[in-house]
Amino acid sequence: MIAKYSALLEPVVNALQSIALDVVKASQHVKRILQLLKSHRDNPERVTDDIIKDATVVAEKVGLEEDITPMPRIVGKQRHRSNHPAESPSEFWKRSLIIPYLDSVITSLETRFAEENTPSFALSKLHPAQMQTMSVENLTETCETIAQFYNLPNIKLSFGSNSGIINQTQQIKPLLIS
Numbered sequence: 001m002i003a004k005y006s007a008l009l010e011p012v013v014n015a016l017q018s019i020a021l022d023v024v025k026a027s028q029h030v031k032r033i034l035q036l037l038k039s040h041r042d043n044p045e046r047v048t049d050d051i052i053k054d055a056t057v058v059a060e061k062v063g064l065e066e067d068i069t070p071m072p073r074i075v076g077k078q079r080h081r082s083n084h085p086a087e088s089p090s091e092f093w094k095r096s097l098i099i100p101y102l103d104s105v106i107t108s109l110e111t112r113f114a115e116e117n118t119p120s121f122a123l124s125k126l127h128p129a130q131m132q133t134m135s136v137e138n139l140t141e142t143c144e145t146i147a148q149f150y151n152l153p154n155i156k157l158s159f160g161s162n163s164g165i166i167n168q169t170q171q172i173k174p175l176l177i178s
Contacts, residue, residue, distance in 0.1 A: 023121040030113040048094040119149030
């Protein structure tokens with residue numbers, strides 16, 4: 001299960017560790033992943049059944065003939081592990097593993113990639129590698145977003161007077177590629 005959801009996040013991790021470092025695109029990709037995770041959270045029975053089915057197939061391949069999904073014993077007074085009331089093994093694993101894990105991943109991603117963080121993600125657009133591919137209009141729009149978020153009225157003037165930066169980076173670009 002963890003490998004399945006980690007594989008969904010791998011492209012985001014790679015994008016955030018790459019030289020290009022486009023945090024805004026990574027944030028948009030995370031939003032799509034969140035939609036998928038929330039759909040899994042809304043239907044945990046299907047996710048649980050898929051995991052149990054996969055575990056059963058693996059158990060058969062390695063020669064285990066006993067039931068691999070028994071429900072743990074439930075006692076009146078529990079001290080060291082979760083004691084979720086359940087009617088079936090599937091229900092137990094759904095309540096004790098699937099739902100808490102999905103809730104944790106969803107909450108973590110929503111916190112880190114919240115909408116209010118978007119202007120701060122725009123700061124990555126001011127990296128020279130990003131500026132090389134931007135038009136003057138895009139750069140101006142990005143600077144305005146940053147200026148409003150951080151209350152920096154002079155940032156627009158700084159870039160407005162240095163619009164030659166774009167032309168210089170366009171000239172440097174062929175040198176950087178080779």
